[in-house]
Each structure stands twice: as structure tokens, then as C-alpha cells.
Amino acid sequence: MTRRLRLDVIAPDDYVRDVLPHSAALWAGSRSFDEYVDEFRAIASSAFGKRRFRTVGLRIDGALAASCKRYERTLRCGDRTYKAAGIGAVFTPDDLRGRGYATAMLGAFLDAERDAGTDLAYLFSDIHPSFYERLGFVTLPSRTITLRADSLPGRRLTVTALGEADASAVRRLFDTFDTRRPYAFARTPLDWEWQRLRATSREHAGQPVHLGVRHGRSLTAYVTGRRVPSADSFVLDEFAYANPDEADLIPALLRAAAGDLRTIRAWLPPTIAREALPRGAVRPRTTALSMLVPLSASFRAAFNANPPDRNDAADPCWSTDHI
Numbered sequence: 001m002t003r004r005l006r007l008d009v010i011a012p013d014d015y016v017r018d019v020l021p022h023s024a025a026l027w028a029g030s031r032s033f034d035e036y037v038d039e040f041r042a043i044a045s046s047a048f049g050k051r052r053f054r055t056v057g058l059r060i061d062g063a064l065a066a067s068c069k070r071y072e073r074t075l076r077c078g079d080r081t082y083k084a085a086g087i088g089a090v091f092t093p094d095d096l097r098g099r100g101y102a103t104a105m106l107g108a109f110l111d112a113e114r115d116a117g118t119d120l121a122y123l124f125s126d127i128h129p130s131f132y133e134r135l136g137f138v139t140l141p142s143r144t145i146t147l148r149a150d151s152l153p154g155r156r157l158t159v160t161a162l163g164e165a166d167a168s169a170v171r172r173l174f175d176t177f178d179t180r181r182p183y184a185f186a187r188t189p190l191d192w193e194w195q196r197l198r199a200t201s202r203e204h205a206g207q208p209v210h211l212g213v214r215h216g217r218s219l220t221a222y223v224t225g226r227r228v229p230s231a232d233s234f235v236l237d238e239f240a241y242a243n244p245d246e247a248d249l250i251p252a253l254l255r256a257a258a259g260d261l262r263t264i265r266a267w268l269p270p271t272i273a274r275e276a277l278p279r280g281a282v283r284p285r286t287t288a289l290s291m292l293v294p295l296s297a298s299f300r301a302a303f304n305a306n307p308p309d310r311n312d313a314a315d316p317c318w319s320t321d322h323i
């Protein structure tokens, strides 16, 4: 009889000591090492972190041979919800690579999720997707869009910078917009806390921008992203608008967000949102490829009945869902 591998939960202090010094070169981005560590600790110790996030790994003779992050989210498809386990930061130390440790860890991860009744696992691959396809993952449409700011239709708008006081209006608007989509990751209060922590991250260079348009006192549209002058770009994270007839608020808001910057760049937005943008230049992403593997029979049936394909007009999720 074959014995199943068991994953260990890695306590945040152990993860900081055993993994972060090795993974920083890859994933710290524009953060210093201390910022990289502080941001990890802030997520791990948040309410979201305590309930929906942990680090796990495979120990061989006591040493950590492979590790990853586990995020817990809910995927809504129509009226149904599915339990989703997100996998991030799959990592094997340099000197232990090529011995099957990451594959074994992910196999054990998926077995444990299946046993626990999780409906699907998902990740965003920075490496050739064949590594994850061997484990049953399917690659979903994963593209970028680039727009020239001066090609966007203008519309006279009074645009306001949004702050903390607008947080609940932003959430309401996002939720209303999201319910029009056939499927989406749910945003519970815990997910919003996680979003708020990530919005303050210094991982990506640039100046955060949160812009909105109001009718009277109510928020009717917003965009969030970063101005990155060194790339002459506004990098869009996400947007929403209240009235389906007012999708043209979005190009106008994007133009305002870009200001004197030449281009607007983003992951290709998901359905409904994609329709608010002009065609633009759409290209396949080379990193952060969206992948998922159905684990439960009910999710597999739903997924097989309507699998996304490469020619879909929109991508499956916002870049803000990236882990």
C-alpha cells in the first residue's frame, strides 16, 4: 500500500526564516527585503490571513524541500458557490530542485483539498504551464491589453480622488457590478481586507490612483491602478460602474487617471467589464497565466459544460485576484 505524503503547515516565523530570504530575489519586486517580510507578516496576521491564508510545505528529513501559499476563496458561478483553494509562491530551494519535491507537494496539496471537499484549485503560473498541466491544471485565457490614452473617447467629467471615506461606496459599486457577471471570485469583508492590504503593497513601482465619478452624493464609477511614469503608463487594476448605460464613464476615467502618461496597461478585464474598453492591443501574458483544476464532481461538471477558451472575448478574473 502506498503511503500518502502529508503537508506541514509552516508557521509565519518559520516561513520568514526558511523561505523568504531565498524567494526575495524572485518576488520582492521593488520592495526592500524588510518590506517584503513586513508585507508577508501583515497578510499572515490579518483577519483574512488567520482565516483564509496559510503557508504549507513538504519536509524531507526535517528540511523544507518545497513550499507554497494557500489562499481560500469562494467562486460564484450563477447562483452556486464553490470552495476554491488558491496556490501561490510554489518554491523549491535551488539545491533541491529537479528531485520531484514541488510535484510531490502539489500532488499532496490537491489530495488534501479533494478530501476536504474543496471544489477547485487555481494558481497563476510564472513558469511554463506544462509543469502544472501534468498535475491536471488547465490554462485559462490570460492576456494583457494596452490602450493609448489619447485614443480614448473623452467625456467631460468631474473626477474625484477617492479615499478611505469612500471605501464602502466602492465596495457596494463593485458588488453591484460583479453580480452582473456570470462567475467571479466573491468579495467578502475578509477579501476586502486582503485587497486593502495589497493596495498598500510596494511590490510594484508607481503611485496608487483611486478615481471616481459621482452623481450627486453617490459614486457611479471608479477606477483603481498605479501611475508608472518610468513606463509612461497607467497600470489599471480594476473598475466598476453603476449604470449599464454609462460604460463610457470608464474610458473617460481612464484618460483622467493616465493624465499625461501615454498608455494604459492592464490584464484583459473579465466579462462585462471588458465591454467598457475599446479593442486595444491584446496580447497573451507570458507570466501569471491563470490555471485551475476541478476537484469536485459538481464543479467539474459545471466547468466542462462551459469551459473558457482562448478565443473568449474576456479573461476570467481581475488582476486584483492574482496571488
Ligand SMILES: CC(C)(COP(=O)(O)OP(=O)(O)OC[C@H]1O[C@@H](n2cnc3c(N)ncnc32)[C@H](O)[C@@H]1OP(=O)(O)O)[C@@H](O)C(=O)NCCC(=O)NCCS
Pocket: 026, 066, 089, 090, 091, 092, 093, 096, 097, 098, 099, 100, 101, 102, 103, 104, 124, 125, 126, 127, 128, 129, 130, 131
Ligand atoms: C518551479 C519549481 C517550484 C520546481 O520545483 P522542483 O522541486 O524542482 O520541481 P520538480 O522536481 O517536482 O519538477 C521538476 C520539473 O519542473 C519543471 N520545471 C522547473 N522549472 C520550470 C520552469 N521554469 N518552467 C517549466 N517547467 C519547469 C521541469 O519540467 C522539471 O523537470 P526536469 O527536472 O526534468 O527538467 C522550482 O524550480 C522553483 O522554486 N523555481 C523558482 C520559483 C518559481 O518559479 N516557482 C513557480 C512559480 S509559478
